[in-house]
Amino acid sequence: MPINDFITTALNISEDDIEDLNVRSDEEDLIITLKLKAKSLDCPYCGGNVTIKDYRKVKILSGDMNHRKTTICLKKRRYTCKVCGKTSMKK
Numbered sequence: 001m002p003i004n005d006f007i008t009t010a011l012n013i014s015e016d017d018i019e020d021l022n023v024r025s026d027e028e029d030l031i032i033t034l035k036l037k038a039k040s041l042d043c044p045y046c047g048g049n050v051t052i053k054d055y056r057k058v059k060i061l062s063g064d065m066n067h068r069k070t071t072i073c074l075k076k077r078r079y080t081c082k083v084c085g086k087t088s089m090k091k
Contacts, residue, residue, distance in 0.1 A: 007032060007072065010062055020075075030068045035075040041090060048083025056089070 003023055008015055013036065020035040035055075043050050060072040078089050 003032065007034060010060075010072065011074075025068065028068055030070045031073065032070070033073045033075070036077075038077065039090075041079060043079075043081035043084060043086065044088050045086050046081060046084040048081045050079035050081050050088070053078045053080040053087060 004015055004018075004021070007013075007018070007021070011034075017036050018034065019037040020033075022033040024031045024033075038052065041050050042048065055075045055077055058074045058076050060074060062070045062072055064070060076089055078087055080087050
């Protein structure tokens with residue numbers, strides 16, 4: 001299974017959602033770093049406009065692939081609402 005198919009299936013996303021993809025491997029580990037494209041969102045609290053505040057890395061252990069421990073590192077965006085000032089993260 002190609003790596004892009006594995007990622008899109010595991011995370012339930014389309015290939016068009018991927019902005020940046022980096023794969024690093026050695027004899028024991030396979031580490032996939034992924035950043036998704038920004039989409040326009042509304043604040044989940046008040047419905048106002050949001051801007052990107054920063055990024056957080058989330059590690060997802062996805063078991064073995066080709067007899068190597070596979071980890072997906074997802075760079076998730078945190079957003080700040082221009083109206084209410086609350087911070088949120090897209091799930």
